[in-house]
Amino acid sequence: MKEQKKIKTDVLVCGGGCAGIAAAIAASRNNARTLLVERAPFSGGIITTVGLPFFDGISDKKTGRVVVRGIPFEMLMKMGRVKPGATVIKPHNPTLRSTEEFKVLADRMLTAHGESIRVLYNSSACDVRREGDRISAVMIANKDGLVEINASQVIDCTGDGDIAHWAEVPVEKTMPLMPMTLHFRVGNVKPNPELRAQARESLKRASEAGKLPMFYGPGLIYAFAKDEIYVHAVRVPGDASDAEDLSRAEIQGRSDAWTMFEAWKKEVPGFEDSYFVSSGPYIGIRETRRLVGQHVLSAKDIKLGRRFDDAVATGCWYMDRHPNHTTIGSANDGGGGYQPDPYDIPYRALVAKKVDNLLVAGRCHSASAEAASSTRVTVTAMAMGQAAGTAAAMAIKEKKGVVMLDGVKVREELTRQGAGPLTDG
Numbered sequence: 001m002k003e004q005k006k007i008k009t010d011v012l013v014c015g016g017g018c019a020g021i022a023a024a025i026a027a028s029r030n031n032a033r034t035l036l037v038e039r040a041p042f043s044g045g046i047i048t049t050v051g052l053p054f055f056d057g058i059s060d061k062k063t064g065r066v067v068v069r070g071i072p073f074e075m076l077m078k079m080g081r082v083k084p085g086a087t088v089i090k091p092h093n094p095t096l097r098s099t100e101e102f103k104v105l106a107d108r109m110l111t112a113h114g115e116s117i118r119v120l121y122n123s124s125a126c127d128v129r130r131e132g133d134r135i136s137a138v139m140i141a142n143k144d145g146l147v148e149i150n151a152s153q154v155i156d157c158t159g160d161g162d163i164a165h166w167a168e169v170p171v172e173k174t175m176p177l178m179p180m181t182l183h184f185r186v187g188n189v190k191p192n193p194e195l196r197a198q199a200r201e202s203l204k205r206a207s208e209a210g211k212l213p214m215f216y217g218p219g220l221i222y223a224f225a226k227d228e229i230y231v232h233a234v235r236v237p238g239d240a241s242d243a244e245d246l247s248r249a250e251i252q253g254r255s256d257a258w259t260m261f262e263a264w265k266k267e268v269p270g271f272e273d274s275y276f277v278s279s280g281p282y283i284g285i286r287e288t289r290r291l292v293g294q295h296v297l298s299a300k301d302i303k304l305g306r307r308f309d310d311a312v313a314t315g316c317w318y319m320d321r322h323p324n325h326t327t328i329g330s331a332n333d334g335g336g337g338y339q340p341d342p343y344d345i346p347y348r349a350l351v352a353k354k355v356d357n358l359l360v361a362g363r364c365h366s367a368s369a370e371a372a373s374s375t376r377v378t379v380t381a382m383a384m385g386q387a388a389g390t391a392a393a394m395a396i397k398e399k400k401g402v403v404m405l406d407g408v409k410v411r412e413e414l415t416r417q418g419a420g421p422l423t424d425g
């Protein structure tokens with residue numbers, strides 16, 4: 001029988017999306033031996049696996065004041081989207097020129113720390129071994145077969161709270177879950193001032209004819225080129241933490257995207273010579289499991305602007321919940337949800353209960369469904385990831401589990417490194 005491969009590391013980051021990239025970079029910059037495991041052949045999460053180019057959560061909608069610095073700000077700077085030292089970013093949701101550029105930048109930043117970081121792409125975390133109050137091993141599956149990872153500290157950035165779930169720490173799913181969306185791009189679309197209105201009518205007809213079970217918008221965005229639209233319109237209800245349901249959703253999403261493209265090509269002037277550039281490659285997952293951690297960030301915390309001594313990140317996006325039915329002309333019924341002022345996310349909202357060595361960052365951190373509909377955006381997820389990576393490295397230095405760390409000290413360390421929460425000073 002083949003001997004199973006084993007890898008030892010200080011910090012294991014599972015999932016190399018928005019939160020995971022920042023967590024891995026932060027842990028390795030803070031001198032922890034770090035391993036990043038990502039199921040796709042590249043990192044970037046929603047930005048590269050789904051194709052979404054928005055850096056939401058970087059600045060306050062009302063004032064444009066920068067609320068998140070650190071790694072996401074550095075990435076924007078490296079892509080030439082913001083000037084060093086900028087204190088205001090307008091519009092508040094900068095668009096990346098290319099998701100491929102982001103993919104390469106993430107590779108370069110992840111591998112810039114040589115010896116202290118290893119990256120395993122095409123590798124899925126698939127199980128956890130728990131001994132008492134510690135995660136003693138995480139199993140991953142890749143071309144080497146099943147590999148056992150022994151890490152002192154584990155950071156779950158899978159978006160779905162996979163590690164937390166398998167470690168049997170408290171997690172929750174709020175039903176009905178928000179729907180999934182496959183994004184796609186259509187090229188060689190000729191200018192037509194009525195394009196959006198006509199595309200909307202065309203989807204209404206497809207829906208009435210029984211060809212399209214559900215859609216929203218449609219949002220047609222000239223994000224990457226003057227003649228190419230990037231489409232937000234597919235809406236598929238389901239539970240992406242269930243393997244079979246996720247496959248069903250991928251199939252439905254692809255079918256719906258193609259139905260939309262065919263309807264527009266046939267009916268909407270401007271689409272005659274268009275072509276389907278690409279979709280996904282993964283369907284976008286808005287919501288599945290969330291950690292029920294040491295503090296569950298609530299909508300009340302956000303709306304009242306509650307201050308936490310152990311704040312490690314700042315959120316500022318509106319509460320954006322998508323319903324499981326067609327909404328014509330917008331993503332939500334009646335437009336956007338509550339727009340908060342910048343608010344604190346405490347360290348304890350990243351710390352699991354019942355195990356000593358698990359942090360959870362990104363959209364599966366500890367928050368109510370309503371609160372998470374604001375904290376889930378790209379830059380806020382990265383800010384939580386940076387906090388988790390920094391904390392995990394501090395725990396290694398202090399030879400204790402992340403649960404025993406003083407969140408106030410994590411905040412101070414982040415601030416010292418030019419990251420962490422917005423301060424009013």
Ligand SMILES: Cc1cc2nc3c(=O)[nH]c(=O)nc-3n(C[C@H](O)[C@H](O)[C@H](O)COP(=O)(O)OP(=O)(O)OC[C@H]3O[C@@H](n4cnc5c(N)ncnc54)[C@H](O)[C@@H]3O)c2cc1C
Nearest residue numbers: 015017018019039045046056125284285362363377378381
């Ligand atoms: C359709 C859609 C539209 C959105 N629109 C916007 C928007 O306009 N602006 C905005 O800012 N935010 C938007 N969001 C929300 C936001 O982008 C995500 O919530 C954000 O990506 C959260 O970051 P994350 O790191 O938690 O998750 P992700 O970025 O999804 O990263 C999770 C990573 O973990 C990997 N992974 C998962 N399971 C495993 C495993 N078992 N083993 C190894 N790797 C694993 C995945 O491949 C992925 O790379 C949208 C989300 C969706 C789904």
